[in-house]
Structures are given as C-alpha cells and as structure tokens.
Amino acid sequence: MTRMLIVGPQGSGKGTQAKLVSEKLGIVAISTGDIFRANIKGETELGQEAKKYVDAGDLVPDSLTNRLVEDRLRWDDAADGFLLDGYPRNRTQAATLDEILARLGVELDVVLELTADTEELTQRLKHRAETEGRADDADETVIRRRLELFENETRPMIDEYKTRNLVKQVDGLGSVDEVNVRIMEALNS
Template structure:
C-alpha cells in the first residue's frame, strides 16, 4: 500500500505515521529523516542540501524530490510506503505522480488529518520542555506536571520552546495554508483524498485511518 499523510502542524502526523507504517508493515518515509540521513551519510544529495541550509536558504524542491525518489526505490519500499512531509506543495505532488507513473505504480490513498486551527495552537503552545533533559515533555492541559513548572522526572525547570510559542505556531500554520494545503484539492481531484478527524486518543485516530483504508 502506498500512502501520503498530510495535515497541519500539530495534527499528529508523526505519531500516526509511525503507528500506521508499523501496522501495515511498510516503511515510514519522512522528509526530516531523509534530510538527516543524507546529510549524516554525506551523500551527494545531502551535500547539496547542506550547502543551501548552511547559508540559511531553502532547499530547492528538486533536491527533496530526488531524495524521496531514491528512498522509494529502496528494496524495503517495493511493496509500499507511507510518505510523511512529502509532497509539501503541488510541484512536489506533480513530481511524485511522474515518479510513480514511470515505475508503473500509483498511490492508494492520501490521508488528511483534520484538526481545527485553535486546537493545533492549543496542542503546540501548551507544550513545556525540561531544560535538563529535552526528552521530558509535558503539556499544561493534557499532561500537566505534578508541580507547575517542574519536571516530574528530574526536577528540572520546564519552559516553552520558542518553536512552540503561539506566534510561531500561527506562522507555521500560515505557511501550511499557503504552501501545503493546495495539495488537498490536488488529490481530491484524483479521488485519492480521505479526511480523518484527528481529535481524540491516538488509537482512535489510527482506527479511523485503518477503517478508511479498508474501504
């Protein structure tokens, strides 16, 4: 099965991608992982990406497309994959269509994790991270520490990362609406789009996605 997962920041794409890929026994291919792997392994594509990133420039679409194409051609993706973070815009979606067409395969579904914008802001802006150990993360509403501002695990100070501020979150949402959201209409026109309500427990959202895929 070949799936694309889309949705705004804070919709739970990373969590659902991991669970769904494991359930379906297909590799989870995320843009972040592709960049980290290519850069750490010093591949030609990684070096090209690093050259742009080191100057603070955006990595061109073609570099991202080439990384994704290379990953999808690996043996473990022969029977399917789940794409997370790619395609990020209509140009990348069109390129993905061409890549799959050349291989004589096609997408089975595009799952759109739907969540209200205010809920996205609440989810992300409510995060609090431990200064001593960034692995310890709490939430003022959903996973509050026993003592406000103090990490349950090590007693470290909890703080709000700059990336998690409401202003940053709303800016990320603006970028999503402008750049990525148009691919929803692109895939809807192809009859591939399936909207999944992303509110609720992780297992419930996963079950909705699995039920939709079975149909």
C-alpha cells in the first residue's frame, strides 16, 4: 500500500509522472483538477459550489477543495493507495490532509518532489504553450510569478514534510523515461 504526494513547480512533469508512477505501483492517481472537473460534470453538490468559483475565474477556496479531496479519498479505488497531484499546495492544506488521513485511519507514506532549474522550467512551459496551446504558460512574467508562488507557498510545506522524513527528491530534468527510472529507484530505496 502506498499513499503518496507528488510535488514540484509547474512544468516539472508532475502530471506525466503521476500517471506513470500510479500505473507501475497499481494505485490511483488523483489530481485536484480532475476532482473539480468530475464533480462539476457530475453536477454534485460540491461540484455546483466549485463551479461558481471556476466560472468566475477565482481559486476554489481551501475549505471546498479540502472537502472535495476528502470525498475522493473515500472512494474504494483509493483504499489500497493513491498518488495525490496538486494537493496539498501549502502548509495549511497539508495540516488538513493530515486530519483527513487520520479520519480515514491511514498515514502518508512518501512525498515525491520533482526538482528542476528555473530556466529549464521556463523553457518547458513556453514550449508547452506553443505545442499544447496552453495560453497561461506563454507569458514569462506569469511563469516566473507561478514559480515564485511555489517557492513561497509550497516550499515551506515540503520542508515540513522533510522534518518527517517523508520526502524523496528526484531531478525532474531529462526524458520522461529517464525521470521515471529515477523516481522508481528513489521509491525503492
């Protein structure tokens, strides 16, 4: 059983690696974006609430995000392990995740941190904007702001997990396969 998080700055390959790692470990990959989309599409009560924020272009508040994540972690497919991508993003959400997991009677096993050089991330995101049409990845000022937010918001959370000896740090640069090999080696060490 593996219960894990994958964290790293935007462009570090979290989404790609989350899919590969979850398949190799036989656990479900859960992203907050997927949770939002599924609940909005399914017109659940929480989805209707989230839709108001998404439609307005606002961030979904932590209180609602936390409820959506807890609801998703209660599904049968997460009972034997999961890989969370995109949550938690800060120390407050991490503390809430600890409470959620305690209610479920489980603990976090590992936090996989993908690292990458800021310049490389900027180039990756610009390339992604060109090839995948992600307009929000095209503006270098926006990219740098996101990376700054990661350092200010998410880095302290990762540091907290390090004090609990949960973090496995992996270089996110290289081909998808190269990075995946490093991840699997880190998880097996």
